[in-house]
Amino acid sequence: MIRKLISLWAKYEKWVTLVLVALAVLFPVISGFNRYVVNIGVMAGIYAILTLSLNMMTGYTGVVTLGHAAFYGLGAYAAGILNWRLGLNVPLTFIAAMVVSGLFGLLLGLTTLQLSGRYLTIVTLSFCEIIRILLINLEWLTRGPLGITNIKKANLFGFVFNTATKNYYLVLAMVLLSVFIVHRVMNSRTGRAIIALKNDETAASSMSVNVFAYKLRAFCISSAIAGLAGALYAHYIGYIDPNSFGFTQSIQILSMGILGGLGNIFGSIFGAVSLSVLPELLRSIGLEDFRQVIYGVLLALLVLIRPMGIFGKINLRHRRLQDSLQLAGEGEEAEA
Amino acid sequence: MSEIVLSGKGVTQRFGGLTAVQDVTFEVPKGEIVSIIGPNGAGKSTLFNCVTGIYTPTEGQIFFLGQEITGKKVHEISALGIGRTFQNIRLFSEMTALENVIVGSHAKAKSGIADALLHTPRYRREEEEAVKKAEEILKLTGLYEYRYHYATALSYGLQRRLEIARALASDPVLLLLDEPAAGMNEQETHSLTEFIRELKGMGYTILLIEHDMKLIMNISDYIYVLDRGIPIAEGTADEVRQNPLVIEAYLGKEA
Numbered sequence: 001m002i003r004k005l006i007s008l009w010a011k012y013e014k015w016v017t018l019v020l021v022a023l024a025v026l027f028p029v030i031s032g033f034n035r036y037v038v039n040i041g042v043m044a045g046i047y048a049i050l051t052l053s054l055n056m057m058t059g060y061t062g063v064v065t066l067g068h069a070a071f072y073g074l075g076a077y078a079a080g081i082l083n084w085r086l087g088l089n090v091p092l093t094f095i096a097a098m099v100v101s102g103l104f105g106l107l108l109g110l111t112t113l114q115l116s117g118r119y120l121t122i123v124t125l126s127f128c129e130i131i132r133i134l135l136i137n138l139e140w141l142t143r144g145p146l147g148i149t150n151i152k153k154a155n156l157f158g159f160v161f162n163t164a165t166k167n168y169y170l171v172l173a174m175v176l177l178s179v180f181i182v183h184r185v186m187n188s189r190t191g192r193a194i195i196a197l198k199n200d201e202t203a204a205s206s207m208s209v210n211v212f213a214y215k216l217r218a219f220c221i222s223s224a225i226a227g228l229a230g231a232l233y234a235h236y237i238g239y240i241d242p243n244s245f246g247f248t249q250s251i252q253i254l255s256m257g258i259l260g261g262l263g264n265i266f267g268s269i270f271g272a273v274s275l276s277v278l279p280e281l282l283r284s285i286g287l288e289d290f291r292q293v294i295y296g297v298l299l300a301l302l303v304l305i306r307p308m309g310i311f312g313k314i315n316l317r318h319r320r321l322q323d324s325l326q327l328a329g330e331g332e333e334a335e336a
Numbered sequence: 337m338s339e340i341v342l343s344g345k346g347v348t349q350r351f352g353g354l355t356a357v358q359d360v361t362f363e364v365p366k367g368e369i370v371s372i373i374g375p376n377g378a379g380k381s382t383l384f385n386c387v388t389g390i391y392t393p394t395e396g397q398i399f400f401l402g403q404e405i406t407g408k409k410v411h412e413i414s415a416l417g418i419g420r421t422f423q424n425i426r427l428f429s430e431m432t433a434l435e436n437v438i439v440g441s442h443a444k445a446k447s448g449i450a451d452a453l454l455h456t457p458r459y460r461r462e463e464e465e466a467v468k469k470a471e472e473i474l475k476l477t478g479l480y481e482y483r484y485h486y487a488t489a490l491s492y493g494l495q496r497r498l499e500i501a502r503a504l505a506s507d508p509v510l511l512l513l514d515e516p517a518a519g520m521n522e523q524e525t526h527s528l529t530e531f532i533r534e535l536k537g538m539g540y541t542i543l544l545i546e547h548d549m550k551l552i553m554n555i556s557d558y559i560y561v562l563d564r565g566i567p568i569a570e571g572t573a574d575e576v577r578q579n580p581l582v583i584e585a586y587l588g589k590e591a
C-alpha cells in the first residue's frame with residue numbers, strides 16, 4: 001500500500017512538486033493575507049532552509065551536528081553588522097552571510113574533520129557555544145548581549161520587503177534556491193562521492209574519493225546555506241542577539257531534520273514546516289501547555305514506527321528506475 | 337623479463353607487539369596473476385592494506401609502476417591505477433549497483449560543484465560517459481539486470497562480483513582481489529575462475545588472495561605463501577604444492 005503510493009509519487013514526481021510549489025506560492029492568498037499566518041510561513045521557510053542545510057551535513061555526509069545554529073547565527077550577524085555599520089542590504093548582505101558562514105564551516109572542517117563521528121558531534125556542540133560566547137564578548141563588533149537592533153528590512157534595488165507577504169516570497173525564493181543547490185550537488189559526481197563516504201569511508205577512498213576534501217565541501221555548502229537563513233532572519237525580524245542562536249536552536253533544527261527524514265529534500269522541508277506549524281496549532285486549540293508532552297509522545301512514536309524519519313530512505317529516482325525494470329519484467333524490487 | 341607492475345621490498349607491518357607482516361618481498365609482473373596464500377591470520381589482507389595505503393608499513397617500501405607509493409594516501413594510490421575488492425564486502429549500501437560502479441570511476445572524471453550547479457557540457461558529457469561505462473562493466477560481470485537494485489539487496493555471490501565490477505570501473509592497471517570466492521558455491525567459484533582468467537586475457541595484472549586451493553592452483557602464474565606474517569615459500573603452483581614448509585603450515589606440525 002505504502003509502496004504503491006511511493007511508486008505513484010515517483011511516477012508523477014514533477015506534478016506533485018509543481019502542485020506543492022503552487023500551494024506554497026498561493027499560501028498567503030489562501031490565508032487571506034493574514035499577517036499572523038503568513039508570519040508562520042516566513043519562519044517555516046527560514047527553518048526549511050536551515051533543515052536543508054543540516055541535511056547536507058548530517059543526512060548526506062553523515063556528520064551529526066549539535067551546533068548548526070552557530071552557522072545560522074554567523075549569517076545573521078554578518079548581515080546584521082553590515083547593515084547596521086555600513087548600511088548594506090540585499091543582495092550584498094545575503095552573499096556576505098553565506099561567505100562568512102561558509103568560511104567558518106571551512107575553518108571548523110579543516111581543523112576537525114579528521115575526527116570520527118561522535119567526537120565530531122561533540123566538537124560541533126562546543127563550536128556553537130564558542131560562537132555564542134564570542135558574540136557576547138566581542139562587544140565592539142556585536143554589541144554583546146544587547147544584540148543588534150533596527151536592522152533594516154530587506155531592500156532589493158529599492159524594492160522594500162516591508163510586509164510579511166513580501167518577506168514570505170523572498171524566503172520562498174531562497175528555499176527554492178537552496179533546494180536547487182542541494183538537489184543538483186547531490187545528483188552529481190560530488191554527491192555520489194559524499195554518499196559513498198558516508199556509507200563507507202574506506203571503500204570510498206579506495207575508489208579514489210578524497211574523503212576529507214569531499215566532507216569539507218559538504219561542510220562549506222551546508223554552512224553557507226545556513227548563513228543565508230541567518231541573513232533572512234536578521235532582515236525580517238530586525239533584531240538579533242546571541243542567545244537566539246544557541247544549543248536549543250541547534251536541537252530544534254536537528255529535530256526537524258530527523259522528523260522529516262535525513263537524506264531527503266522533501267523530508268527536510270516537511271520536518272521544518274510541520275514543527276513550525278505544530279506549536280501554533282496547539283496554541284490555537286489551547287493545548288500550548290502540553291507542548292512538551294505532545295512533542296515527547298510524537299518523538300517516541302516516530303522512533304518506534306519510523307526511526308529513519310517520515311520520509312527517510314525514500315529515493316524517488318531509485319524507485320522510478322526499479323519500477324521501470326519491473327514493467328519490463330526484468331528483475332525484482334530491491335527496496336532497502 | 338617483463339615489466340614489474342607492483343613490488344614490495346622488506347615490507348613489515350606491526351600492530352603493537354604483533355608483527356602481522358614480516359619482511360615480505362614480492363613482485364607482480366605485468367599481465368600475470370600472482371597469488372598470496374596462507375592460513376587465517378597470516379597477514380595477507382594486511383599486506384593488501386599496506387599496498388593500498390590503508391596502513392603505512394612500519395618498515396619497507398612499495399613500488400607501483402616504478403614509483404614509490406609507500407606512505408601515500410589511499411585515494412592517491414587508487415587514482416594511480418590500483419583497484420581493489422574487500423574480503424568483508426564493502427559496497428555503498430544506499431546506492432544502486434550501477435551507482436556503486438559509477439563511484440568506481442570517480443578518478444576518471446573531473447567535474448565539480450560548479451559543473452553540477454550549472455549542468456555544464458563537461459558535467460553532461462561525464463555523466464553520460466560514466467553511466468555508459470558502468471553499464472558496460474555490469475554487462476561484462478553479468479550484473480546488468482541488477483543495475484537498479486540496491487547493492488546490499490543482492491545475494492552474497494552477486495555482491496562479490498559487484499565489488500569486482502566497481503574496482504574495474506577505474507580502468508586499473510592492477511587489480512587486488514581479497515578472497516573473491518569466499519562464500520561462493522562450487523558453480524559460482526568455477527565461473528569466477530573463468531572470469532578472472534578472462535580479465536587476465538584483457539590485460540589486467542592481478543594480485544589475488546584466496547583460500548580456495550583449486551582456484552589458486554588453476555590460475556596463478558606465481559604464488560607467495562605467508563604464515564604468521566612470515567614469507568615461507570614462493571614459486572609456481574607445482575613448486576608450492578610440493579614444498580614441505582607449505583604443507584606443514586596448512587596441516588600443522590603433527591602432520
Ligand SMILES: Nc1ncnc2c1ncn2[C@@H]1O[C@H](COP(=O)(O)OP(=O)(O)OP(=O)(O)O)[C@@H](O)[C@H]1O
Nearest residue numbers: 351354356374375376377378379380381382383423
Ligand atoms: N588494524 C589491526 N590492528 C591490530 N591487529 C591487526 C589489525 N589488522 C590485522 N591485525 C592482525 O594481523 C594479523 C593478520 O591479519 P590479516 O587480516 O592480514 O590476516 P589474513 O591473512 O588476511 O587472514 P584471513 O585469511 O583470515 O583473512 C591477525 O592476527 C590480525 O588479528
Ligand SMILES: [Mg+2]
Nearest residue numbers: 380381382423
Ligand atoms: Mg584476510
